[in-house]
Amino acid sequence: MYSEKVIELFMNPKNAGRIDNPDGVGQVGNPQCGDIMKIYIKVKDDRIEDISFETFGCASAIASSSMVTEMVKGKTLDEALKVSNKDVMEELGGLPPQKIHCSLLAEEGIKAAIEDYRKKAGIK
Amino acid sequence: MPARKVYLDHSATTPLAAEVYEAMKPFLQERFGNPNSLHSWGREARKAVDESRASIARLINAEPREVIITGGGSEADNLAIKGTAFALQGRGRHIITSAIEHHAVIDTCKWLEKQGFELTVLPVDETGMVSIADLDAAIREETILVTIMYANNEVGTIQPVREIVRTARAKGVRVHLDGVQAVGHIPVDVKDLDADLLTLSAHKMYGPKGVGALYVKRGVKLDPLVHGGGQEFGLRSGTENTAGIVGFGAAAELANRRLEEGAVEEESRLKDLLINGITDKIPNAHITGHPVERLPFHASVCFDYIEGESMLLRLDAAGIGASSGSACTSGSLEPSHVLLAMGIPHELAHGSLRLTLGKDTTEEDILYVLEILPKVVSDLRALSPLGKELS
Numbered sequence: 001m002y003s004e005k006v007i008e009l010f011m012n013p014k015n016a017g018r019i020d021n022p023d024g025v026g027q028v029g030n031p032q033c034g035d036i037m038k039i040y041i042k043v044k045d046d047r048i049e050d051i052s053f054e055t056f057g058c059a060s061a062i063a064s065s066s067m068v069t070e071m072v073k074g075k076t077l078d079e080a081l082k083v084s085n086k087d088v089m090e091e092l093g094g095l096p097p098q099k100i101h102c103s104l105l106a107e108e109g110i111k112a113a114i115e116d117y118r119k120k121a122g123i124k
Numbered sequence: 125m126p127a128r129k130v131y132l133d134h135s136a137t138t139p140l141a142a143e144v145y146e147a148m149k150p151f152l153q154e155r156f157g158n159p160n161s162l163h164s165w166g167r168e169a170r171k172a173v174d175e176s177r178a179s180i181a182r183l184i185n186a187e188p189r190e191v192i193i194t195g196g197g198s199e200a201d202n203l204a205i206k207g208t209a210f211a212l213q214g215r216g217r218h219i220i221t222s223a224i225e226h227h228a229v230i231d232t233c234k235w236l237e238k239q240g241f242e243l244t245v246l247p248v249d250e251t252g253m254v255s256i257a258d259l260d261a262a263i264r265e266e267t268i269l270v271t272i273m274y275a276n277n278e279v280g281t282i283q284p285v286r287e288i289v290r291t292a293r294a295k296g297v298r299v300h301l302d303g304v305q306a307v308g309h310i311p312v313d314v315k316d317l318d319a320d321l322l323t324l325s326a327h328k329m330y331g332p333k334g335v336g337a338l339y340v341k342r343g344v345k346l347d348p349l350v351h352g353g354g355q356e357f358g359l360r361s362g363t364e365n366t367a368g369i370v371g372f373g374a375a376a377e378l379a380n381r382r383l384e385e386g387a388v389e390e391e392s393r394l395k396d397l398l399i400n401g402i403t404d405k406i407p408n409a410h411i412t413g414h415p416v417e418r419l420p421f422h423a424s425v426c427f428d429y430i431e432g433e434s435m436l437l438r439l440d441a442a443g444i445g446a447s448s449g450s451a452c453t454s455g456s457l458e459p460s461h462v463l464l465a466m467g468i469p470h471e472l473a474h475g476s477l478r479l480t481l482g483k484d485t486t487e488e489d490i491l492y493v494l495e496i497l498p499k500v501v502s503d504l505r506a507l508s509p510l511g512k513e514l515s
Contacts, residue, residue, distance in 0.1 A: 010434070011441060016507050031471040031510060034431050034450060034459070038509040054509035058433040058450075062507060 002059060003093030005067075010059040013066035015052045015073070024120065026112025028105050035061050037105045039069070039113040043121075047076050053109070060092075060099040067091050068106035077114050083107065126443025130489045133445045134328075134421060135277050135305060135480040140371070141330035147374035148332065151367035159364045160353065169366050176373025180337055183376040184303075184322065185313040192338045192359045193369055197304040197325030198228035199349070200338035201271075203359065204300040204321040205232045207346030208269045209241055212298070216266030218242045220297075222254045222283075223465035224276055229302055230461075233271070242266070250467050251414040252281035256291055263295045270299045274306040274322070278449055278462040278478060279413030280422030282306065289319050298344065304328055304336075308379035309419060310388060320344045326368070330483065331375030335368035382483060391481055392420040394490050398479060399423050401494040406501050408511070412463065412476065421481040426468060429511030430475035430504055438500040444493055449476040 002010075022040040029035040035057035042050035051073050053065040068088050072080035085103035089095050095103055131139070151172065157165030159173045174188070181188045194200040209219065221233050223245050237243045244262045246254045254272060263270070270292040275282045285301055292299045300321035306312055307322070308329030314322055322339040326332055340346060340359065352361030402409050408428035427435070432450025439446050449460025450473065458464070459473035468476075479493065505511055 007437070010437065013507065027509065031474075034471070034474040036509055054507060056429060056508035056510050057431050059437050061431075062434060 001096050002063075003095075005091075005093045006060055006063040006095070009063040009066040009092070013053075013062055015066060015069040016054070017052050018054060019050055019052045024113040024115075024117025026109050026114070026116055028108045028112055029057070029061075031056065034058070035102065035105055037061060037065055037109040039065075039109040041113045041117060043077065043117050047074060048072050048080055049074075051113075057102065057105075058099070060095050060102040061105060063092060064088055064095075064102045064106040065109070068103075068110055072110055077117075080110055081114060083110060126441065128489070128492050129443045129445075130485075130492055131445045132479040132481060132485065132489075132493065133447050134482040135478065136447055137327050137333065138330045138482055139484075140332060141375065141378055141483075143378060144331055144371050144374040148367045148371040151370050155366075157366075159366060160355065169364075172370050172373075173364050173366060176369045176376075179373040179376040179380075180324070183312075183380050184307060184324070184339055185315050186339050187342065189357065190314075190339055190342055192340055192356045193364065193372070194336045194338055194356075194360055195365070196334055196336040197226075197302075197323050197328070198336075200323040200325075200336045201226070201228040201300075201302055202232050203338050203346065203349050204323060205229065205269065205271055206236065206349060207359070208298060208300070208321070209236050209239075210347035211345045212268040213241075216264075216268045218244070218264055218266040218268065220244045220246065220259065220262050220267060220270045220272075222246045222248060222272050224248050224252055224278075224281075224462040225271070225273055226277060226302060226304070229271055229273065246272075248465055251417075252276055252279045252412075252462070252466050253414060253417070254283060254288070256284060256287045259288060260291050263292065263297055267295070267297050270297055271302070272299075273302040273304075274312070275303075275310070275419050275422075276413065276462060277305045278460055278476075279424045279466070280305075280418040280480075281414040282310070282417045282419065284417075285317060285319070289317055293318060305419060305422075308375070308383075309391075309421060311383055314339055314341070326372035326375050329375050329379050332368050332371040335365055335372050337372070387483065388420045391485075394481055394485060394487060395420060395423050397487065398481070398490050398493065399425075401490070402497065405494060405498045409501075410472070412466065412468065419480075421485075423479045423481075425477050425479075426463070426472045427475040427477065427501055428472060429508050430501055432474055432476055434504050435475070435477055435500055438504065439496065442496045442500070444496060447478045447480075449478070450474045
């Protein structure tokens, strides 16, 4: 049911954990539904210098977290905001239909973290 | 490759026992006769079907004539419930069931509700037990059937079946017990129980898939679901699945022997080793189901801050086969109705794990699980934003 890429990232996720003193933090999902994704970013010169995630959820939620953090690392904030759930899905080699919301959480998690950073930095 | 392969999902299905396979083989090929034919080929098949029916009957202390072979447990549940509803609708149209039934029972009852029958769904307590007082209060003049499972597939709780039967029969109401998880694993005696209908499944007791049975007490009237040639005493038409029935008979013999040889005690010992090991080694692990009145091979637990599917896949990667009632493993958005009915909150139900032991499970297997599972849980908790105080 899952692609090899999803299983690989689920078993060995990249950028897992928490960053000390993050510049932005975004949390999406809720435990009732069985998915929570929390994204931490460090921003330098308008670029995502470092990023990590903590995720409670199924294999596709963890794989999507790992994938999206890899995809936006080093990108400018505006570039990162353009990464969509479809892009994440494509890189993962697809997700089963009932798991598409996991890739949506990844997109929303990045947006929430950037929004948090901009709010804190006073940028509109 | 994992260091070891440990299958602990025997509530889902069991492997076909070698002796069952051997018994079935001739009937897949050279002994191909139709049991309804008069010639030697047919008589040979008929004899095998009759002997197998007798073996199945012996397992539950029934008469062979009271065993109706079906195409599995779900069909037997359907026959019991719809067969009763259609046969007795002149007397009443009220059915009582519980909140933790298998879908073969729940969905059948709900379908009947759409056809104009009335349904009462009894709640369960936090251990998964129905209350006899609730049952007694729910029985009305129009009640024609009480259908409650003997033992639950997800949490292993064994219902107070004797009291359930006594309560219903005192008011003249028919009782169906879904015994799919229980029969072959704990002693079940229909004469002693006095139940009217009991569902059995072969593949839950080392027999083949696609064959089950409904025990129908002598004198209990049912309408058939499948009409045709009148096989199975007119209750289930269709040429008999001879190889499957022979396999079921061999599985029943095996189950009888295992029960006599103390399988319950040995499985209980390993199950307790597993449950105690889990609660000792893993913080925030909550055993679900009844602590004592449970199937001897059944361990079920919910972990805080764990999502079930992730846990299953990590266990699978380590060679361990298990199952979960989390939403992600069910293909729906809701976690298990059984866990929710027991009052377990959604977020905890997502972290459910079921480990069901079998006849070939060894102590080494359990020790291996107790080595792998704590690490899987702590790794997933480390990945999660929740429950950081635990890691």
